Each structure stands twice: as C-alpha cells, then as structure tokens.
Amino acid sequence: MKILIDEGKCVGAGTCVLAAADVFDQRDEDGIVVLLDDDPPHALLPQVMDAAARCPALAIEVVE
Amino acid sequence: MTNTPPLKTQPTVRSCPFDPPEEYRTLREQEPVAPVTFPDGAAGWLVTRYDDVRTVLSDPRFSAKRIVLRPGGGGMEDAPPPPPGLFIMMDAPEHTRFRRLLTGQFTVRRMRQLAPAVEKIVAEQLDAMAAAEGPVDLVQAFALPVPSLVICELLGVPYADREEFQRNSATIVRLHSSPEEFQQAQAALRGYIHQLVLAKREKPTDDILSELVQSGELTDEELVGVGVLLLIAGHETTANMIALSTMCLLQNPEQLAALRADPSLMDGAVEELLRYLTVVQFGVRRTALEDVELHGQQIKEGSTVVASLASGNRDTEHLADDPEALDVGRPHSAHLAFGHGIHQCLGQQLARAELKAALSALLDRFPTLRLAVPVEEVPMRDDMLVYGVHELPVTW
Ligand code: SF4
Numbered sequence: 001m002k003i004l005i006d007e008g009k010c011v012g013a014g015t016c017v018l019a020a021a022d023v024f025d026q027r028d029e030d031g032i033v034v035l036l037d038d039d040p041p042h043a044l045l046p047q048v049m050d051a052a053a054r055c056p057a058l059a060i061e062v063v064e
Numbered sequence: 065m066t067n068t069p070p071l072k073t074q075p076t077v078r079s080c081p082f083d084p085p086e087e088y089r090t091l092r093e094q095e096p097v098a099p100v101t102f103p104d105g106a107a108g109w110l111v112t113r114y115d116d117v118r119t120v121l122s123d124p125r126f127s128a129k130r131i132v133l134r135p136g137g138g139g140m141e142d143a144p145p146p147p148p149g150l151f152i153m154m155d156a157p158e159h160t161r162f163r164r165l166l167t168g169q170f171t172v173r174r175m176r177q178l179a180p181a182v183e184k185i186v187a188e189q190l191d192a193m194a195a196a197e198g199p200v201d202l203v204q205a206f207a208l209p210v211p212s213l214v215i216c217e218l219l220g221v222p223y224a225d226r227e228e229f230q231r232n233s234a235t236i237v238r239l240h241s242s243p244e245e246f247q248q249a250q251a252a253l254r255g256y257i258h259q260l261v262l263a264k265r266e267k268p269t270d271d272i273l274s275e276l277v278q279s280g281e282l283t284d285e286e287l288v289g290v291g292v293l294l295l296i297a298g299h300e301t302t303a304n305m306i307a308l309s310t311m312c313l314l315q316n317p318e319q320l321a322a323l324r325a326d327p328s329l330m331d332g333a334v335e336e337l338l339r340y341l342t343v344v345q346f347g348v349r350r351t352a353l354e355d356v357e358l359h360g361q362q363i364k365e366g367s368t369v370v371a372s373l374a375s376g377n378r379d380t381e382h383l384a385d386d387p388e389a390l391d392v393g394r395p396h397s398a399h400l401a402f403g404h405g406i407h408q409c410l411g412q413q414l415a416r417a418e419l420k421a422a423l424s425a426l427l428d429r430f431p432t433l434r435l436a437v438p439v440e441e442v443p444m445r446d447d448m449l450v451y452g453v454h455e456l457p458v459t460w
Contacts, residue, residue: 011160012167013408018396028174031167054398056408058122 001045002063003038009059016060019051020044024060033059074100074110074346074370081444082312082341083388084374088112092379097361100370103239103346108368109361110347114400116358117376120369122405126350127155149282149289152407159406162290165281166410169218169272175413178218182421185213190429198459199436207307207456208299210422214414215298219291220271221260229253233296237449239346250292257291258284294411301343302415304445304452306422309337311442311456312390313427314435319392324427333392334419339399340390342374345451348403373400430460 003023012031016024023044025034040048045064052060075085091098091112100110111120120126129146146153151162168174193205212230216223235241235249261277261284268274273291276282282290313320323333347370356363363369377399378387385394402409409415426433435442436457443454 009406011163011406011408012171013402013410014170014172014413015408017172026171026173027168028171029168030164031169031171032164050398056122056402056404057406 001039001042001048003035003040003048004061004063005033005035006059006061007032009057010055011057011059013056015054015056016051019054020047023048024051071099071101071107074102076103076346076446078444078446081439081442082308082315082390084342084345084372084378088372088375088378092375097359097363099361102349102368102370106368108370109358109363111358111369111371112375112379114376114379114382117371117373117400118404119358120350120371121348121403121407123356124155125353125356126369127353128153128159128407129155129351147289148285149287149291150293151290152293156406161281162286163406163410165276165279166272166290166294169275170410170413172413175417178214178414179417179421181217182210182214182417183425185217186210186421186425189213190425194429199457200459202310202456202458203303203307203453204455206422206426207310208303210306211302211418212299214418215295218272218414219294219298220264220269220273221257221291221295225256229256229295230299232256233300234448236296237300239447239449253292253295254288257288257295261287261291297409297411298414300450302418304343304450305338305341305415305419307456308341308343308452309334309419309423310426310433310458311435311439311453312337312341313423314433314458315439316390319390320427323392324431327424329392330420330424332394332396334416334423335396335399336390336392336394337419338401338415339377339397341451342377342399342401343451344373344401344403344449346370346449347372347374348407373403376400432460433458434460 010033012026014026016033017026023037023040025036026032027034048062052062075087078085096113096116098110101107111117151159189206189209193200212226213223232249232253235245260273264274264277268278276287276290323329350369350371352363352365352367352369354365376382380387383397402412436459442456445452445454
C-alpha cells in the first residue's frame with residue numbers, strides 16, 4: 001500500500017491521527033499531517049482507508 | 065398570476081428534544097435537494113443526505129462567503145468581502161492563511177497535553193456544585209463554566225469578564241436577534257477583544273492571542289476577528305453539548321447504565337452523542353459559485369445552499385444500522401457534527417477532550433444525578449443557532 005498526502009490541502013483537523021495513530025501524526029508547529037509510515041503493514045489498511053475517508057480536506061490518497 | 069408554489073420552510077419544529085424535525089426523513093427520501101426558505105427568511109436549497117452534505121461542504125464550487133440571495137437570483141459580483149479575520153467566511157487560499165496560523169495550537173497532541181488542566185477545571189466546578197444543595201441549573205453550574213474557563217485560559221481572555229461576552233455571544237447566535245441587537249453585540253465583542261489585543265501587544269502573556277499578536281502576521285482588525293470567532297466557538301457549542309448530552313443520557317437509562325458499567329466506552333459515547341445530537345441545528349450555509357447540478361436540481365450560481373449536518377447524521381447512507389437510535393457502544397462513525405471540508409471544526413480535538421472529561425467526572429461524582437423538573441419543562445434552545453438547553457435543573 002502506498003499513501004500520498006497533500007500538505008497543501010491539509011487543514012490540520014487531526015481526524016487521521018484519531019483513525020490511524022500508527023501511520024499519521026501532526027507537526028507541532030502548524031498541525032499539518034505527517035506520514036509516519038508511507039508503506040504500513042497490510043493489517044493497517046482498514047484504519048488507513050478510514051483515515052482517508054474521514055479526512056475533511058481530502059488530503060490523503062491510498063494506492064493499493 | 066404566477067402558479068409557482070410557495071416555498072416550503074426549513075423544518076425547525078421537533079417532536080422529540082433529541083431528534084431533528086421529522087420532516088428531514090421525508091426530505092432525504094423524496095426531495096434530497098429541496099427549494100426552501102430558511103429560518104432567517106432567505107431562500108435557497110436545503111440538502112439533507114449524508115453524501116450530499118459532504119459534497120456541498122468539500123466542493124470548491126460552493127463558497128463559504130455568505131451572500132444574501134437577492135430576489136430573482138443574482139451573481140457574486142458585488143458580494144461584500146468577509147469581515148477581517150472571520151475565516152469561517154473565507155475560501156482558500158485566504159482561509160488557508162488563517163487556518164495555518166492556528167492549527168498548531170489545536171493538534172491531537174496539544175489537546176492531550178491539555179487534558180490534566182481540563183480535568184482540574186472540571187473537578188473544581190463539580191466541587192462547587194457538590195457543595196451546593198440540589199437542585200442546581202447544570203448549565204450555569206457546570207456546562208457553561210467548563211468550556212468558558214478553558215477557552216479563556218487558552219486564548220488569554222480574563223474569565224472575570226465572562227458575563228458580558230457570554231451575553232453578547234448569545235445575542236449573536238440567537239435566531240431572532242434584531243439586526244441592531246446583532247450589530248451591537250458584535251461591536252461590543254470586537255471592542256472588547258481589541259482592547260485585549262492592545263494589552264497583549266504591550267505585555268504579552270502565555271496564550272494564543274499573545275502568540276498571534278507577536279507573530280506579526282495579522283493586522284489588528286484580523287486579530288480581533290480571529291479572537292471573537294475563537295471565543296464564541298469555544299464556549300457555545302461545547303457548553304450545549306455537555307448539558308444536552310447529560311439530559312439525553314438521563315432520558316436513556318440503559319445507555320447511561322452501559323456507560324457507567326464500562327467507562328472505556330466514553331470515547332465512543334462522546335462521538336455517538338456528537339452525531340446523535342448535532343447541536344449546529346440549522347446546518348451550514350454555502351453559496352454556489354457557478355451553476356451546479358445535484359440530484360437533477362439545477363442550483364444556479366449565487367444561490368444559497370444549506371447542508372443539514374443533523375439530517376446527514378441520521379441518514380442510513382451514513383449508518384445502515386439504525387441511525388435514529390442512540391447507541392454508546394457503536395463504533396466511531398465518520399459523523400458530520402464538526403462539519404466537513406476545509407472548515408471542519410478547528411477546535412474539535414478540544415471539544416472531544418472537554419466532553420470526555422466533563423461527562424466522565426460528572427457521572428462519577430453524582431451517581432444519583434437526575435432531572436429536577438419533568439422533561440417537558442426543560443427549556444430547549446429551538447431559537448438558537450446552537451441547539452441545547454437554556455437551563456437544565458438537576459438534583460442528586
Ligand atoms: S485528517 Fe486530513 S486535514 Fe486533518 S490532519 Fe489529517 S490530513 Fe490533515
């Protein structure tokens with residue numbers, strides 16, 4: 001799985017962190033999403049898909 | 065004589081204090097994009113399905129600049145610019161500039177770090193409440209002070225001044241405030257925050273307003289707009305969620321018992337209460353920047369569209385499994401209570417932290433908490449943009 005994030009779109013809502021804390025974090029200074037693992041284990045796929053679906057700014061893309 | 069049928073009005077009358085008006089269900093089924101007049105008299109479209117609400121709130125063809133619909137339509141040409149700093153009424157990229165300055169203050173991590181301070185504020189309010197003899201009004205004794213104290217501390221606003229800014233804030237979110245009352249309240253609040261900005265420039269303290277002043281990124285007018293917005297948003301919504309959630313749990317004893325039996329359900333219960341109660345009761349307003357077709361309806365450029373968060377959250381498109389039921393054991397759904405799109409609530413992690421701390425401690429501290437008046441006598445906030453209760457008499 002490959003995760004692409006668009007920092008330009010991110011509005012720092014943090015819903016991705018709640019959905020998949022092993023994969024997403026936020027930068028302290030500006031709250032913008034940080035990818036902790038751009039190729040996480042397959043077992044995390046449901047959480048990652050959930051994070052992408054929840055992201056209010058459509059900033060997360062998952063390529064399987 | 066024309067034979068255009070008169071527009072329906074947006075449904076506002078509830079038959080149950082915790083459910084949105086029943087007509088929403090019919091609208092979702094039969095007329096998902098419905099021509100209506102809104103409670104303030106403007107005309108436009110009402111969108112009620114989960115997916116459509118998400119579309120309207122995330123598609124850049126819908127603008128957050130609030131344009132009053134002129135009779136007979138009209139374009140965007142002479143839309144007034146949003147007041148300085150009021151970034152909820154801006155689109156990207158103007159909006160992005162403000163949001164970026166603030167998001168670092170409201171991250172998941174920051175809010176976790178803040179949890180002990182929130183818990184302390186909660187405990188102090190409950191101590192004071194316990195010292196009084198019931199019945200008390202839970203709104204004044206607990207639900208309003210907790211988020212007000214927290215946002216005052218975060219922003220750097222003296223809590224001692226709360227009486228005035230709470231009154232002004234209430235006027236701003238009251239549906240039937242006259243234009244004069246609205247203007248006056250807004251001017252008073254702006255004047256108040258402006259004085260604070262000036263004071264922080266002289267002598268910065270450790271708070272968001274001081275940081276914003278020192279960042280040098282915003283003009284005074286913009287600082288005032290941001291400050292007013294955060295102050296209002298920071299207490300009205302959460303205060304009503306705390307009080308309304310309490311009332312709702314008291315009226316749903318099996319749910320309350322489940323939550324008391326297993327406190328680990330609290331995170332999920334908070335999400336479910338947010339979804340179920342959706343306190344932004346009349347929805348979120350947008351303006352079409354071009355002609356848009358949605359479910360076969362032609363939405364003309366310049367039209368107002370209201371996306372109903374409350375209706376979307378009760379849609380089977382969102383939750384196949386009985387969306388009309390409160391179920392604190394439900395897995396966390398991607399609900400719309402905080403909105404969607406680039407304007408999704410900046411303070412949502414703060415709201416979660418406050419709700420969790422407040423409800424956990426309240427239930428813990430008062431095992432025999434109950435309403436002190438019959439449920440029909442609780443004055444509901446049907447007349448406010450943020451739904452909830454005006455008062456909640458409780459005893460224990
Ligand atoms: S959910 Fe989306 S907008 Fe929010 S922090 Fe994550 S990537 Fe950014």
